Amino acid sequence: MTDTIFTKIINKEIPAEILYEDDIALAFSDINPQAPIHFLVIPKKPIVTINDIESEDKATVGHLYWVAAQIAKQKGFAQDGYRAVMNCNEDGGQTVYHIHLHVLAGKALGWPPYQERLK
Ligand code: 5GP
Numbered sequence: 001m002t003d004t005i006f007t008k009i010i011n012k013e014i015p016a017e018i019l020y021e022d023d024i025a026l027a028f029s030d031i032n033p034q035a036p037i038h039f040l041v042i043p044k045k046p047i048v049t050i051n052d053i054e055s056e057d058k059a060t061v062g063h064l065y066w067v068a069a070q071i072a073k074q075k076g077f078a079q080d081g082y083r084a085v086m087n088c089n090e091d092g093g094q095t096v097y098h099i100h101l102h103v104l105a106g107k108a109l110g111w112p113p114y115q116e117r118l119k
Helices: 005-010 055-075
Strands: 018-021 025-029 037-043 082-085 101-105
Touching: 005 025, 018 055, 025 055, 037 055, 055 082, 055 101
Parallel strands: none
Antiparallel strands: 018 025, 025 037, 037 101, 082 101
């Protein structure tokens, strides 16, 4: 597959505000925040979309949610709440083809989370 900008962030070839890192995952602030707190949790393995998650990746994807919760507790917004979502492909609004959990917090978020978008 072609590397994305997230591979460069994993390899520290471009800067990011890193919040957490281990062998499996990396969390960093989103460059274009959509809420007072907005960061991404990504696997180091470059899985392209949700559709490309293999059976062997299930623990990795679960780990992304665990990392999100650890950061939420550490930053003190776990009890107030947050949203953790992944976009998939064009209709889902995915723009970077390396799966990533968006974690949004810091205000009461609206539901549903989308606006209509022209293709
Ligand atoms: P998607 O639209 O694929 O669900 O989300 C991609 C996210 O990656 C967007 O929220 C966008 O702001 C973020 N993003 C794209 N390029 C960069 C970058 O170079 N650095 C950081 N920190 N975030 C990025």
